[in-house]
Amino acid sequence: MQEIVADFIIVGGGTAGCVISARLAEYGFETLLLSSGSNDTLNSMMREKSLFNQLFLNPQFKHYLPASSSANLNDRILDIIVWNTLGGNSINGGGIERLMANDWNYFINATGDQSFHINTMSKFYKMVENFTSTKPFSILNNYGNHGFLKITQVYDPIFNKIWKKVAKELNETFTDTLANTIDYGFSFEASSFTNGIRSWSCNNYLTSTLNKYPNLKVLTGATAIKFNMNEQTKQIKNVLFISKDGLFTGIARKEYILSAGTIFSPHLLMLSGIGDRNILRENNILVKHELKQVGKNLIENGMIIIKYQTQNFSIGQSIPVALINTQLRTNHSNPDTFIILKQDNNTMHLYVFIFNTSPKSTVGFISLYNSNPLIPPKIILDYLTDSKDIQTFINAINYVRKIMSTNTIKQYANLTESLPGLEQTDLTAYIKNTLVPSYHFIGTCSIGQNAENSVVDNLFKVHGISNLRIVDASIFPRKFSTKTGPFLTVHALAEKAADILQKIYS
Numbered sequence: 001m002q003e004i005v006a007d008f009i010i011v012g013g014g015t016a017g018c019v020i021s022a023r024l025a026e027y028g029f030e031t032l033l034l035s036s037g038s039n040d041t042l043n044s045m046m047r048e049k050s051l052f053n054q055l056f057l058n059p060q061f062k063h064y065l066p067a068s069s070s071a072n073l074n075d076r077i078l079d080i081i082v083w084n085t086l087g088g089n090s091i092n093g094g095g096i097e098r099l100m101a102n103d104w105n106y107f108i109n110a111t112g113d114q115s116f117h118i119n120t121m122s123k124f125y126k127m128v129e130n131f132t133s134t135k136p137f138s139i140l141n142n143y144g145n146h147g148f149l150k151i152t153q154v155y156d157p158i159f160n161k162i163w164k165k166v167a168k169e170l171n172e173t174f175t176d177t178l179a180n181t182i183d184y185g186f187s188f189e190a191s192s193f194t195n196g197i198r199s200w201s202c203n204n205y206l207t208s209t210l211n212k213y214p215n216l217k218v219l220t221g222a223t224a225i226k227f228n229m230n231e232q233t234k235q236i237k238n239v240l241f242i243s244k245d246g247l248f249t250g251i252a253r254k255e256y257i258l259s260a261g262t263i264f265s266p267h268l269l270m271l272s273g274i275g276d277r278n279i280l281r282e283n284n285i286l287v288k289h290e291l292k293q294v295g296k297n298l299i300e301n302g303m304i305i306i307k308y309q310t311q312n313f314s315i316g317q318s319i320p321v322a323l324i325n326t327q328l329r330t331n332h333s334n335p336d337t338f339i340i341l342k343q344d345n346n347t348m349h350l351y352v353f354i355f356n357t358s359p360k361s362t363v364g365f366i367s368l369y370n371s372n373p374l375i376p377p378k379i380i381l382d383y384l385t386d387s388k389d390i391q392t393f394i395n396a397i398n399y400v401r402k403i404m405s406t407n408t409i410k411q412y413a414n415l416t417e418s419l420p421g422l423e424q425t426d427l428t429a430y431i432k433n434t435l436v437p438s439y440h441f442i443g444t445c446s447i448g449q450n451a452e453n454s455v456v457d458n459l460f461k462v463h464g465i466s467n468l469r470i471v472d473a474s475i476f477p478r479k480f481s482t483k484t485g486p487f488l489t490v491h492a493l494a495e496k497a498a499d500i501l502q503k504i505y506s
């Protein structure tokens, strides 16, 4: 078996993995990135917004993931996506939001670490962002302008005024952008697409760094199958991985970083004997290090869509959003619903995406079918176990109807609701028949203070193991709910982790 040695070995070339590899190489460390996917950076389906939907029909780029049916969703099988390509799930819808001050307080409460305060995290967001806007916002300085990720917020002068007026009519707050401390109201979303071309962690962090730093090695088509651990010292000895050239051993002089994402990071831990004793034993895996929370606490918003036929309606290239509480409708900071408007430029249909930002329960957990590393993990999905979540969606549908019935919208354009349609009176049935994942999966290797209720500590280190960290969307704390998308924040967390490692090892 061939051996490859590096200072750091990163498993998973997705959003976080590309960021942390590029930074560690820049900081001078010999860095090896293992990516199970191929390098499809130049493929136009990855780059162009107009071709993004075609990817969903293309099994070549996806991990095969059989999700169990969800009982509360009439036993429908839900499609879970993890792109098996360099860049991973940074090939996504492009919605860009920061977490708000209250969200970071959640991290502080979970870890006891003040460095998760929004002011500190803002520094890491700025390292990521290259923010531009088609309108000279007064808050432009809140964002970074020199980061790797190109972010654009499009300002449509006509619809901007309309959306502002709608907010006023409904007595809601309007802000130019949802960032930093503003976590409520009507606004516009920024995007990782600029003129229809995607900026993503692979292209903008990794590829741009690869030629610059010979100390960065990226192996594509390389799937990690196990960490071997010394049970006495609780140190990872090596990581086994396979590629088309055979079986390899990766040895990290300094540390191993697991960035395989919310679905696959807990999978690899369990295959390595790190996890819930009961699950490991059921699957004939020797327990090397018990950590009960591995794979637990799978959190996801869930999403439903309202569709409108339109006449004379245009949002231009802007992305109107509203982060609101559908029940209280006052200016406060506990929104239960995130609404995004998108228009199909060919059919002119308007789609309103509704996300539940405060799910009352987790949506499931990650487990194993068996100990074969090439068999995907078992994903147990159980949306809407709490009836309050159904009520949130019902309230949200009614709230969207209220938006579309404002005098402002009525004067602006003709809209006819085609889904669920005003004749559809059983909204619970509509929700159960149509709810799909919003792909904001987080939480299966949660961050926290101890091994009883979390998997990693405030420095992203796996509790009880001295040289293994997890840096990806799986580390969001228990009971956290994402108000908006996690994409930008995963970048910022990866920047924070790289900063920690630089300080420790330089």
Ligand SMILES: Cc1cc2nc3c(=O)[nH]c(=O)nc-3n(C[C@H](O)[C@H](O)[C@H](O)COP(=O)(O)OP(=O)(O)OC[C@H]3O[C@@H](n4cnc5c(N)ncnc54)[C@H](O)[C@@H]3O)c2cc1C
Pocket: 011, 012, 013, 014, 015, 016, 017, 034, 035, 036, 037, 081, 082, 083, 084, 085, 086, 087, 088, 089, 090, 091, 092, 093, 094, 095, 096, 097, 222, 223, 224, 225, 259, 260, 261, 262, 264, 265, 268, 438, 439, 440, 441, 471, 472, 473, 474, 484, 485, 486, 487, 488, 490
């Ligand atoms: C279709 C879709 C749309 C989305 N839209 C948005 C949006 O608009 N806004 C937003 O904020 N968020 C969005 N998200 C969510 C966001 O993209 C993710 O939260 C984020 O990209 C997760 O990053 P990650 O680093 O945790 O994991 P990933 O980016 O998924 O990276 C994990 C990588 O590890 C690789 N891997 C797994 N196992 C192994 C192994 N054993 N060995 C080697 N490699 C392995 C995988 O192939 C994958 O490339 C979307 C997600 C999807 C799927």
